[in-house]
Amino acid sequence: MASLSMVSCKRFLFIILSFSFNLFFFVTSTEYEVGGDHGWVVPKPKDDQMYNQWASKHRFIVNDTIQFKYKKDSVLVVTKEEYDKCHSAHPLFFSNNDDSVYILDRPGLFYFISGVAGHCQRGQKMIIKVLEPANPPQSAANDNTTTTNKSGAIDQMASISSPLIVSFMVSFFGVLFL
Numbered sequence: 081m082a083s084l085s086m087v088s089c090k091r092f093l094f095i096i097l098s099f100s101f102n103l104f105f106f107v108t109s110t111e112y113e114v115g116g117d118h119g120w121v122v123p124k125p126k127d128d129q130m131y132n133q134w135a136s137k138h139r140f141i142v143n144d145t146i147q148f149k150y151k152k153d154s155v156l157v158v159t160k161e162e163y164d165k166c167h168s169a170h171p172l173f174f175s176n177n178d179d180s181v182y183i184l185d186r187p188g189l190f191y192f193i194s195g196v197a198g199h200c201q202r203g204q205k206m207i208i209k210v211l212e213p214a215n216p217p218q219s220a221a222n223d224n225t226t227t228t229n230k231s232g233a234i235d236q237m238a239s240i241s242s243p244l245i246v247s248f249m250v251s252f253f254g255v256l257f258l
Contacts, residue, residue: 109143111181114206120150120194121204128203131192140184140210148180153204154195155180163191163207166200187212 157173194204
């Protein structure tokens with residue numbers, strides 16, 4: 081009976097450790113509400129940098145989402161030139177459903193403007209800078225590293241991510257102790 085409860089405890093511990101390692105090593109995304117409590121509205125006079133100031137207080141990474149809450153307005157993703165002109169005939173993204181969510185799907189700059197005439201000129205526009213992931217995925221060209229040893233032979237070392245190694249180690253030790 082004692083050995084059965086010991087095995088159950090070890091399995092439970094193994095499961096907890098497995099989930100803990102997976103949560104630790106996998107990146108999660110964050111959802112931001114643009115403008116905080118104010119939402120996506122025309123800024124007050126002399127506050128035309130409200131959204132860029134809001135964006136500068138956050139650190140955006142790939143796959144984060146931003147939520148725009150507004151009434152009788154719209155949000156457009158545009159090019160830099162269209163952002164500077166406060167006008168776009170063909171936006172990259174358009175939504176006017178009062179509650180829009182946009183996924184920041186790549187590193188770089190994103191330009192947002194209101195689609196209502198005059199709102200962008202009054203400061204309802206924003207630039208968001210999205211940072212590279214902490215561990216960017218390697219391109220296919222960099223998947224294998226080649227080195228030459230003293231005899232002139234080429235050794236290939238495959239790149240293996242640390243989450244994969246940790247998952248393997250946890251599984252291996254879990255099997256040993258169960």
